[in-house]
Amino acid sequence: MSLSHPNLANWRPPEDYQPVSSQVEGVSVYAPAPKEKPHTDLPVTYACPNCGASTRFDVAAGGVACEHCGYTTAVHSERVGRRAAEFEFTLETLSLAQQGWGLARRELHCDHCGAVLAVPENAMTATCPFCASNKVNLRAAPAEQLRPGFLIAFNVQMDTIRRRAAEWLAKGWFHPSDLASAVVVDRFNGVYLPFWTFDSAITARWSAEVGYERTERYYDAGSKDWKTRVVIDWRHETGQVDLSIDDLLVSGTTHASRAILERLNPFQLNDLQTYTPDCLAGWQALTYDVTLPAAWEQGKAVIREQAREACYADIPTQHVRNFKMTADLADETWRYILLPVYLAAYQYQGKVYQLMANGQTGTIAGQKPVAWWKVWLAIAALLAPGVLLGLIGLPLLAVGGVGLVPLVIGAVALVAGGVFSYQIYRKAVESEAA
Amino acid sequence: MNAPDLPATELTEAVESLWGAPLQPAGCPVCKAVYLVPVQWLGRACPHCLRGRLEAQPAWLRREPPELLAPFRVQRGQLEGILAEFTRGVWLHPDDFTPRSLLQRAMPVFWPMWLVDAGLVGDWEAETGYEYQVKSSQESFVDGAWHTREQVEARLRWEPRAGTLERRYENVSVPAVGDHPALTLQTGAYRPDQAVRYDPTQVGPAALRVPDIQPESAWPQAQTALKQAAAEDCRKAAGAQQVRNFAIRAGYENLHWTQMLLPMYVTFYTDDAGQPQVILVNGQTGRAGGPRLASQRKGWRVAGILAGVALLLLVSGLLMATLGALIPPVAALGALLAGLAFLVGAAALVPAIWPWAYNRGRGNPARSDQAIGGRK
Secondary structure, eight states, rough: OOOOOGGGGGGGOTTTEEEOOOOSBBBBBEEEOOOOOOTTSSSSSEBBBTOOOBBEETTTEEEEEEEETTOOOEOOBBOOOGOOOOOOOOOOOHHHEEEEEEEOOEEEOOOOOEEEEEOOOOOOOEEOOTTTOOOEESSSSGGGGGGGEEEEOOOSSSHHHHHOOOOHHHHHTTTTTTHHHHEEEEEEEEEEEEEEEEEEEEEEEEEEEEEEEEEEEEEEETTTTTEEEEEEEEEEEEEEEEEEEHHHHEEOOOSSSSHHHHHHHHOOOGGOEEOOOGGTTEEEEBBOOOOHHHHHHHHHHOOOHHHHHHHHHHHSSSEEEEEEEEEEEEEEEEEEEEEEEEEEEETTTEEEEEEEETTTTTEEOOOOOOHHHHHHHHHHHHHHHHHHHHHHHHHHHHSSSHHHHHHHHHHHHHHHHHHHHHHHEEEEEEEEOO | OOOOOOOEEEEEEEOOOOOBBEEEEEEOOOOOOOOOOOOGGSSBBBTSSSBOOHHHHEEEEEOOOOSSEEOOOOOOHHHHHHHHHTTTOOOOOOOOOOOHHHHHHHEEEEEEEEEEEEEEEEEEEEEEEEEEEEEEEEEETTEEEEEEEEEEEEEEEEEEEEEEEEEEEEEEEEEETTTTHHHHHHHEEEOOGGGGGGGGGGTTOEEOOOOOOOHHHHHHHHHHHHHHHHHHHHHTTTSSSEEEEEEEEEEEEEEEEEEEEEEEEEEEEEESSSEEEEEEEETOOOEEESSOOHHHHHHHHHHHHHHHHHHHHHHHHHHHHHTTTTSSSHHHHHHHHHHEEEEEEEHOOOOHHHHHHHHHHHOSSSOOHHHOTTOO
16 A cells, blocks of 8 residues: 655755754754854964965955055955844853863964964964964864854054044043153054853842831920921832843953953944954954853842842832842843954053053043142142131130131031042042052 | 545454454444454443443454454452442442442453554654753842852753655554543553554453444544654654654555554443443553442432431420420420530531532543443
8 A cells, every 4th residue: 555655856955954963764854054154263364365465454444455465355244233143051051161262372383384383372363473474263162152253343543542542641630741741652452352241131029128207296305395306117118120131241351451441331232243254364362261150250240239229229218228139030141252452551650551442432441640649739638628617617616606607617628528539539549550 | 645545344244253253243222332242242231331232233344353452451350459449438429339339240341443554755844842951040139148049941942954754653553433532531541562462362251342433534643643653753863852843745655554452341330310320440550430429319318317317306305395394404405405406407418418519520521421422
């Protein structure tokens, strides 16, 4: 007994399907072919097809260009913005992410001139010191997901950065007056730095005793008079706050100051584009050395505080005690990206200071020396009125009641001066800190 | 897909033996169920409806004997224990609802399922599901410090797959009787892996139910079962844990239909209305199923006795109360008896109501007359 059936010889798998291994005899299996990612994770050497000279990504041209003959080719990348694919925290990925990038240092055989060069730790790119050819993708990621999938290309030219750096050095009254003239920062290194971005939906539930102020009248037996006073009624309350964290940035490298990097924010993640080695040609790029789990811990610390602030904002009064909360994180996702940063260092009076620039927006941030005598002078000037009024008021108070007025004004001036002084001091310390 | 060409069934008249056993075709004139029975079964109650008597009659049969038979693993000796367990706990049960009477009436019956062998050749498409685990967190702020509790969640990723299939499937079982769902609901699942090659000596004194769904009619279900088997193979082939939206364009080769016989005991008891209530026992696993009803008639009887006692107590109490006018201490005894009469009278309500309440929840959802006798 036989029934008609489709002729298997004529069967064709759907378009873009490819055979995969089958675990059952007599059954063939086809799956969609992975989206083509040609050569994005293979070592690439950039050389001009016209003249053989080295080529590099040119910010002004927006493509890979040859400085020698002017040959330019466009970068093959798609702008995806915040739609860039995100990944879940699968146990498999977390396990692979713990493994890091393998060898700390390896030797590379230059396929352009044959020289052997050493590639430093975490470097994704290199330039051969003998033939000046630019090489990209020198590190193999432990997993497909853990190689950079997206980046923002350098968008600001070096000249602009130099000019803005000079302007930045000249700004600020509590820095040495000769800083802008004494320091010339002309050597910036464009580096693609690794960053992790995190998303999460958070449901935060809080419980606390919340105090509500109430004015009441009472009889003061001492003065034998009715008076008013403010009392606080405490009530146990609960609440829920829903938060959404979108693209929280956490640095993936320990080679650049986190504090300074934070001051470079924001990066416009709407300009994220798919990773292409073309953008890295002739530029430095680092792989992450802060692993995904470690970065996520840093990210969670930020998220927790945001959730706590949101819960406090949900409470209608300032009087809170016995505050407790839980934050349930859901739909946590991450992605690994490269962001453009210019790095520089300069010396002033024998001390080295770091300087960074956002390669996308041109924002400058870094360490700046402080003329501490200016700071102390300013603080003294701010505190002086209060102290002086106090000194005047005290003897006058001893003589007669007139001294009370300058004493009160002096106290107010002293408090205000103290607040301003503290802010100036804090800014000065931050300015020098890395 | 059209129904396949199948060897036709043949009308079999009264014969001395069938399929190697001394069996006669017989049928029930009431429910039209057809059996192959040992000659001594003729004239007995129909195991299907219990209303008609089995009479010799021709039957539409396949010539070849069944391929597999699941032997009775529950012997008659074990049946009493099973029925005792089944009848236990029904307060005010009908007088006939006892292990002994159920055992006396127990009839061994084999009921059939079709076994289909077929080669499938075709192409398929599906979404296959791959399980993976993700780590999530719950952060708690208690006593001024943060505490983290990590949770691992299982998730499923669906991916499209396609391919070809060229496999042969053996002994895919398909219902052969119309009341198959009701039967399996009452007796539970059978284990086909415990079935053995059909051997006429294993039939013994049992009756064999004749399929009332012919292969032509069973073909759509067979097709579904074959596709399910194919879907399972494709899931395994793709290394997936789940499959959905499975579609196959297949041809069927070398179809072969045989029967598998499954063992059960059929017994019954009569309820208040004198209607037989069928109890089925899985001959392989011993699972019993059927309505366990309480007797409303018995309930009324017990309630009547209690009401009589209450009345007697009340009359005695009233008499004592009257006497109390002369001998005051007797009046107290009269009040006590009246109180007792009230309590016993109230207690009489319980057996009156209880069977109704009990039967309301336990009627016979698993095997109603409609379910087993749909052809009446």
